[in-house]
Amino acid sequence: MICYRPFELHNHTQHSDGQFTVPGLMKAAAAYGYAGIALTDHNAVTGNAEVTPALETETGLRVIPGIEWTTFYGHLLVLGCDRFIDWRFVTPDTIDTALQEIADAHGVAGIAHPREVGSPLMCGCNWEFRVTRWDLVSYIEVWSQEDPMSRTKNQLVMPWYDGLLNQGHRLAVSAGRDWHAPDSKAHLLTATYLGLSEGEVNTPNTLAALRAGRTYITLGPTVDLTLWQEEGCFGLGETASAGQGEVRVQIGLDERQAVWEQWNIEVKTVRLVVNGETAAEQPFTGAPISFSRELPRGWLRAELRGSHARGNGDGEIIALTSPIYLA
Ligand SMILES: [Zn+2]
Ligand SMILES: [Zn+2]
Numbered sequence: 081m082i083c084y085r086p087f088e089l090h091n092h093t094q095h096s097d098g099q100f101t102v103p104g105l106m107k108a109a110a111a112y113g114y115a116g117i118a119l120t121d122h123n124a125v126t127g128n129a130e131v132t133p134a135l136e137t138e139t140g141l142r143v144i145p146g147i148e149w150t151t152f153y154g155h156l157l158v159l160g161c162d163r164f165i166d167w168r169f170v171t172p173d174t175i176d177t178a179l180q181e182i183a184d185a186h187g188v189a190g191i192a193h194p195r196e197v198g199s200p201l202m203c204g205c206n207w208e209f210r211v212t213r214w215d216l217v218s219y220i221e222v223w224s225q226e227d228p229m230s231r232t233k234n235q236l237v238m239p240w241y242d243g244l245l246n247q248g249h250r251l252a253v254s255a256g257r258d259w260h261a262p263d264s265k266a267h268l269l270t271a272t273y274l275g276l277s278e279g280e281v282n283t284p285n286t287l288a289a290l291r292a293g294r295t296y297i298t299l300g301p302t303v304d305l306t307l308w309q310e311e312g313c314f315g316l317g318e319t320a321s322a323g324q325g326e327v328r329v330q331i332g333l334d335e336r337q338a339v340w341e342q343w344n345i346e347v348k349t350v351r352l353v354v355n356g357e358t359a360a361e362q363p364f365t366g367a368p369i370s371f372s373r374e375l376p377r378g379w380l381r382a383e384l385r386g387s388h389a390r391g392n393g394d395g396e397i398i399a400l401t402s403p404i405y406l407a
Pocket of ligand 1: 148155192193205
């Protein structure tokens with residue numbers, strides 16, 4: 081039984097350029113209702129030693145050990161490696177070898193803010209590594225920072241990400257706040273929901289969800305996307321057959337409401353995206369939604385569209401899922 085739980089997968093502490101202590105970050109994240117966070121300091125894993133079982137019990141929060149490889153050619157989020165991997169001399173042409181080393185160390189790799197401003201303003205933040213082994217990259221941070229769609233870098237990521245999917249690569253979505261400091265004011269926040277075996281929040285389950293593509297990102301509402309065919313039911317990251325199918329979307333408005341209700345988030349429509357194009361759209365009335373149709377090879381995802389206090393009109397993206405693949 082897969083159960084989706086909310087995470088914040090991109091955080092910094094005083095072990096790199098953040099202002100948080102490790103316990104301070106954990107307490108701040110727990111207050112926003114996350115089930116777990118990843119510790120991703122720039123080129124440092126020393127913060128992980130400060131995570132104790134007592135702190136995890138006190139905050140009710142699990143911490144996934146990680147690091148943000150921070151290089152001149154891009155930033156890579158690396159979670160759960162069981163050994164040290166030297167990132168210092170990785171170049172655009174040797175990134176595949178480094179990705180293989182991460183996989184060999186049982187870690188998971190995700191590309192952070194791929195369309196951040198690069199040189200000369202923010203040297204190294206833009207993704208310029210020449211990956212050919214996309215099978216060794218598990219996820220793309222398509223939303224970076226709070227209030228994500230107000231940022232040009234995130235608007236630029238979507239066509240690039242969809243292009244990779246259209247080339248046949250399998251990549252999950254993540255939202256990363258890139259959180260560095262305690263909040264002095266309220267923000268429109270994001271969460272990455274991960275589909276965990278039995279809902280158990282621990283590092284192996286988290287890494288497995290990212291590898292399998294069981295993720296969706298949201299400003300608040302929860303999403304359950306399934307594809308029903310004669311052969312059975314398929315969830316995020318799974319591979320169904322091209323052909324007739326019924327896509328079902330269920331939306332939940334009850335989780336973590338205290339965090340997001342102040343932004344007047346309203347889901348107006350549910351969009352079915354197939355191979356990067358809008359295939360169908362239905363108004364959201366509160367009831368489950370279903371799309372019955374002939375599906376081509378490729379991939380599909382659901383997008384929730386609507387309005388919120390920081391947006392313009394009813395077409396803002398409220399949530400989007402990783403793909404279900406169609407072979
Ligand atoms: Zn970064
Ligand atoms: Zn970062």
